[in-house]
Amino acid sequence: MSPQTSRPAPLRRTDFKAFLTIPTRWMDVDIYGHVNNVQYLSFFDTAVNSWYVENGLLDPVKSSEIFVVVETGCHYFAEITFPDTVTAGLRIERLGSSSVVFRVGLFTGEALETAAHGRFVHVLVDRPTRRPLPISEQKREVLESLTA
Incomplete structure (x- = not known):
């Protein structure tokens, strides 16, 4: 399969179940005038962990069990700039015995298609030992x- 045919297309807002709004910051922008690619993964992390906290699955300070990232990836479709507001859409593609595979989509303004979307895989672990635990x-x- 050639790289052109294996590249995914942007996703739509209707492909996601929950949303979090995140403002871009001046420091997110690189010399090329757009949000640097590394910040997209930071948006993923913020969206997923905010959802965990909001839904009672995580207390970042006190939880004896935490989710750690074991895999990430991102496909880029449109630039995000400053000042802008990013809406991160979340859905779970796979729920394993100790792992969760998220699809995270990043939307700018009122756009209906993702500026970027990616895979964000977490494993539930015991905080002190970092050994996987069943969900x-x-x-x-x-x-x-x-x-x-």
């Missing part, structure tokens, strides 16, 4: 609200 039924029920 409890209580957590699983909350996570299932984002399944595609």
